[in-house]
Amino acid sequence: MKVIKFGGSSLASSEQLKKVIQIVSDDATRRCVVVSAPGKRNPADTKVTDLLIRYADAVIAGRDYHDLAQEIIARYQEIALGFNFTPEDFAPIKRAILNLPLAKYPDNNYLMAAFKAHGEKLNAQLIARVFNLVGIAAQYLDPAEAGLIVTDVPDDAQIEPTSYINLRKWQNNAKVLIVPGFFGYNEHGNICTFSRGGSDITGAIMARGLNADLYENFTDVDAIYSVNPNIVPNPHAIGHMTFREMRELSYAGFSVFHDEALIPAIQGNIDVNVRNTNHPEAPGTIIAAQIGHNKNYPVRGIAASKHFCGLYISKYLLNKEVGFTRKVLNILYKYNVGYDHMPSGIDDITVIIPEANLTPDIEQSIMSELQTTIQPDEMHMIHDYAIVMVVGEGMRDTLGVMARSTTALAKAGIRLQMVNQGASEISIMFGVAQDKADLAVSALYGEFFKQN
Template identity: 55%
Template sequence: MKVVKFGGSSLADGEGFAQAIKIITADPERRVIVTSAPGKRNPDDIKVTDLLIEYAQRVIEQKPYDDVLHQIVVRYQAIANHFNLPDDQLEPIIDRLRNLPNGKYPNDNYLLAAFKAHGERSNAQLMSLVLKHLGYEVRFVTPTMAGIRVTGTPNNATVIPETYSLLDQFTAKQSELLVFPGFYGITLAGHIATFSRGGSDITGAILARGLHADLYENFTDVDAIYAANPNVVDNPQPISRMTYREMRELSYAGFSVFHDEALIPAIEGNVPINVKNTQHPEKPGTLIVPDKGFQPSDIVTGIVSGKHFAALYLHKYLLNKQTGFTLRILQILAEHNIPYEHMPSGIDDITIILDRNLVNDQLIDTISNEIQEAVNPDRLEWIDNYAVTMVVGEGMRNRIGVINDILSPLAQHHIAVPMINQGASRISIMIGTYDDDADDAVRAIYHRFFVN
């Protein structure tokens, strides 16, 4: 059995629905379908999720919302009309969208989550109606029916282990297709809570694990995952096979094809993932597999750079002799709820790498003042234009001289490397550069391993 997930760009309109249905019905093993909300039909279009967020904000602020609601309804009506679906069959979906403001929500955050989730819920219900209209045996299954239970905040939920026990008890006929909405689950109190943005990938992976799928097919708008960002490197090499942990390492620094958190349930369930293009389903795409027994074909699998980092650099003479120095710094970060990404250090130096999106200028000044007071460093510097480049590959594990092969082209291009760190897994090397050099660094390393 296969779980098949379609992204928002794949289900943006009637033609997209028709292509998805063609893919679903071409393989009898594709029995579980996970839908995203309709995405953009063209570059100037608006995603239905964004319209639902606007709808929710208007309700919260007690402003008129009929125009936004109309835009949302029209999107679903257009898809239904493409298949000549009778109006009375679509009416329950429209009524539910209209009645969202009348729901009972513990607070505005739960209201926002419920509104957002109805992009996926409405699309899944519509997909099941269309499939049934075309003569297929199909069942629409909500997270409540399946038992997808979550905890955490309303708009950043986390699946709980009980979900997999409930999915074990879920039964279905061999002949029927099951359509699930992605992106959300149900709290223990019975309220809707959404995963982080892009969370339909997470739902697909949860179902792949919980229903013991043989394969999780993730259909999107690219032919494969590439060895480098096509916006940085011209015509990069597609990756045919890669491991879970390679994908996780690359996702961390910026690979955006696959939601990195979505890998976790699949990893736990040992379910292979196939990323494919909805418009070209005949192409093999990229297969993501467990690392056990994996035989890499290349030294490096992928290179990616993230420019959303910053660094706090501290120098203190005889730092390595001082007990609790690092602990006091980390306590200050914890008190301000700031996670750190990495912390390479020397005998007299520490560099703390942070996600720049999690701090503002005022917070930077605050934590810098507190660190200065707490540990009195000889030098304290905030580096705002920091980038992290990840070079990842299972083939690097037992290869001598890889670091030299990475650093040599950077030196030839006069790219400064203020930090280098090799992960304990030995399949990734992290390089710190400055923002302006990040893309050049990716191109130089790519050229060394894939062109030469």
């Protein structure tokens, strides 16, 4: 059987929902459908989740929230009317939206979580009813009934492993299961949401819990591309890739998935198929634990992220000081600043830090503490920093990927501020100036994809 997940844009309107019905009807093994909240119908539209956040904010602030509630109701109503719901059919959805402010919540964080989660919850209920109306035997499965238990963090919950045992009993359910993404319940029965990529996480959890043969993730692109289409027009679509490749590319800025969303699928060794709701005949991209390599394409993808900075520290005879790096890391740790990489010369290190981990104040404190503790000869923070990554498991079996990469970058006139490749040989990382990052991606794409 397959678990199939639809994103917000696939569920934004009754028009879109009809495509979803067709997709589920087309394959009898699609037995569990995980749904997001209705997304944008056009670029100027607002996602239902964002409307719910405003609704919650108004309730918390004691402002009038009547218009907001009505706006949310209208979004669901548009879908319901597309399937000829009677007012009685639609009444439970409407009531749930209006009743949201009346429930008791332990605090405003739980209130916010519950409001947001209703985007998915009500959509799943509505879709279950639609499915039955069009002749697909389906049932709404609430995470509470499913036994989807999460840790007690209202806006960043983690799945509890017992959930997978609870989910087993739904494996051979007679009706198609319609499951809302994005949330679970803590042990006290309060709604807690996942963080980013929340519905993708629920899909992967259901796939693992039901021991699915495939986790189909329907979105609005035909495939994952080897490079960002905003940088290189009409890039090569990736047919197959490994979880590790996905993770490395996701780290460096690929936005289809938040890489952590795939963890339950990886743990259950379940292949993931990224597909397009608007173009369901396209095969999409398969992400699996292991796949074969095409010798002509040692590189799977190229990505760039501009959200890093580099802390450069140089001190003569640095590598003679036992524990030098530990001193640096201890200071970063003290200020709770995670760092990602630490390429080094004989007498210098460059600590690569995600920009989000630093505020100007923290940066100032760290620099001044480093100054007094380790007395460097030279130290500065490089803010104008981007990381460009070339990723592919096939690189391991292919000589010269580094040579081709660096030659392409040199021809494009790009200076390398950092190069980092460890023994895993599945990715190469370059540090370049931020305004050169897109150029670097184009140059690397040209080298590895256009010539073949």
